[in-house]
Amino acid sequence: MKTNLYTRFAAAIILVAIASCGAPAPNNKEGKVKRESISVTTKIPGRINTLLVQEGELVKKGDTLAILDIPEVDAKIAQAQGAVRSAAAQYEMTERGATANQLKQLQAKHDALKEQFEFAQKSFRRVEAMFTDSLVSPQTYDEAFAKYQGARAQYQAVIAELDEAKSGVRRENRLMALGQQERASGALREAEVAANERYVIAPTDMTIETITLHVGELATPGYALFNGYLPGSTWFRFTLPENEIGAVQQGQDVDIYIPYLREHTKGTVTLIKQLTKYANVTTAYPEYEMEQAVYEIKVVPQQQEIAQKLLNNATVTLN
Structure with a gap:
């Protein structure tokens, strides 16, 4: 019986020791290393033809990250070029008006219809005189009159057509x-812009973290091909409950300890804001009452050369 009591007591001491070793110091608050992330997406669909960067690589603004294969765009460019040539020829024709040969054809048509009109007019006058003397039937008179009216209408139409050709296009x-x-x-221009989208360009300096597609895979519009971080954007995120936030002030210099490197660095509190959801709390030991408000603390390191070598989401402590 005594042996069991001693065994239980020893086990309890070991558990307390383990818990005390794993938990942070009471005055230290755990947080995480954060960086501003960026994603590079595509505007038009295409298959990955070439990947020019690797994960972990630092790229500069304007660098080509990948080349897409977009055969549909080449076809659209050919169609657009043909439409441009056709429209340009049409506009040039309207600017120049009728050609010399067209004017000759219209003039010949005008002369021929003029002869027909004059002949129909003379014939009608003869028939009209004979109809007055009752020498022809009303049917003959009506036929002569119809031929005269038709010849006159055709002659007037060719006069208007010739005048329009000489005066130019409306x-x-x-x-x-x-x-x-x-x-x-x-x-x-739209097709040419789409053709330029085959080159996926880095919008800013960034470190490539992940490449989501491989060569030959289809990239759809808006799909993130590359995810990365902005250089010089490292900061530390802490969450503090309402009863501890009074010890931190915006603009305050604080000491940050990096456990996995066993190094200290200085930082400045740049932002204090209230969190609205418990799920946003990233502190490993959120010891606070549920009715208390929780605040996010943003600390910017004073030495970016040290911050650059930190691993994203690594644990740090606020002393």
């Missing part, structure tokens, strides 16, 4: 042709 037709040319040029 302003409305020129504007319509110009609009078609501008529309075709816009479609070509």
